Amino acid sequence: MIKLEHVTKIYPDGTEAVKKFSLEIKKGEFCILLGPSGCGKTTSMKMINRLVTMTSGKIYIDQVDVMRLDPNELRRGIGYAIQNIGLFPHLTVEENIATVPMLKKWPKTRQRARAEELLELVGMNPKIFLERYPSELSGGQQQRVGVARCLGADPPILLMDEPFGAIDPITRGKLQDEFLKIQSKIKKTIAFVTHDINEAIKMGDKIALMQEGKLVQFNDPATLLNSPKNEFVRNFVGADRVLKGLRLYRARDIMQDPPLKVKVGDNPAKVRNRMKRNMLKWSMLVDGQNHFLGWITYADLEKAKSLREIMVPPAVTTAPETLLNEAMSMMFNSAIGNLAVIDDQEHLLGVLTFDIIRNILGKENSGNQKRFGGSKQ
């Protein structure tokens, strides 16, 4: 647990970078420090491991005042990753990752085992990369090593300053996904600095939005998007904040059962009657093993001899893990405006429609701020 109490930083030239900033990050929580450049988010983070000395206030880590600890010992117990990575160019990947274990004087064999383990965790083959030098790696690989290095001695707390900042958007998205997966396993307490609202929404359990050294709003991402506290927050999250909220869900969280599921062998006339009774414009066609085949529309049923001949095959389908913003743009590509959710064996799991999405977003806006459980992994 990290606790900041009325922390203030005034630089010698008189600039007040952080003003009476208080924040509590619970154990295992992924907390984002968000804000425009110069809002004091990086300064606040660096005061936690004392790279910046606070002017007044208190910072506690697990009830211990950080000012009472030896700064080097304190830092060795906290993982640290920065935007420019700062890998040691003269050391191999292995030596880079084992920096803190080396400072803590772990035996050599344990250092090597740890480096191997961490390299595997970040998705790099130890056999290939342990002996390489940073200059022989791509930007994305360097970032991965940077992340591995900050986990070096398995610290309970991580401080990360835009660790995915300096790479292309595609690699960044991939690294973010992977890091979330890692975090779900290792459950570290994380203070993560970024100025990117999308990254904040995607990664954070909690977001602390800062402005000119002060904390403006501290909430989970859904609340921040749906009930911005003031004009600044509203502007910062953007006019499309409702659409941004789509990123908080995955298809499996909100998909519904198909209103009507029909089998290949069913009689078209009977199906037509059932649809008429339920006032359905479409139904979904599956085979005997619940494999999704396509859409049946009411209008086509009139002169149909079999369901298969009038079936509209799906232009797109989606997996249950798809983020809702992606799912929604797929729906615009689907002829019927609906999206079938299928698993990797093409079994039909559910369906997404614009109505369902509108309901979800509407509910969020009308004050029901329940975050759907497990939407992050």
Added chain:
Amino acid sequence: MRKHIILGLLLGILLGLTIWMTSLGSVGIFKMAPPMKVLSATVRHLQIVGAAELLAITIGIPIGFLSTRRACRFISPVLIGTANVGQTVPTLAFIGIAGAVLGMGYKAAVIALLVYAMLPIIRNTYAGIRSVDPAVKEAARGMGMSMLQVTVKVEMRLAMPIILAGIRTSMVVNVGTAAIAGMIGSGGLGELIVTGIAVRVTQLILQGAAPTAALAIILDALIGGVETWVTPRGLKALKSAQWQQ
């Protein structure tokens, strides 16, 4: 590879020239220096260069390093400026002044050489330490390295190739400067040259000049070797990657 062959050839010519001139015995009424005299002059020459260089390194590196520290930032422009301008003062003038102020002889020569040799070392140490990526230093601090560890394991280590390049420059320049120091009676190979110039005998001049040049080439190659040896492999890869771009 070709560079090595050319250097080896040049070295062979210079050493051959030295032996040839020494074997002449005498030119007209002037006696050439005997082999033992050439050898002792060479040793003396190395003594002057070595002493000056050693002192220059022990003084120059700390000065260069300190001028990168924040506390010394205010004097570092003056220091580095002096180092740069000092380099443009002709060696001859420098040695003349040293001889006049400190009296003729070995000591004056070493001091003149020391001041002169210090300049590239200060400059390169400063540049080398400044060239270390601030992100690397920040990461090192952030992971809990002490100030001393950051200095020794990161800053000095990464600056080492550049510092050595400074030492190499100053060493080569010093071999030449030490020859001029022969004029203020320091001994060494300069003495042979100065005598040769005074009596206008080319062979005598060559007898001192050829081994001086050979010495410069040998020392340059030697430190060049050390330089490659201490350059971290990761930095070499970096360099070759930059070349390929």
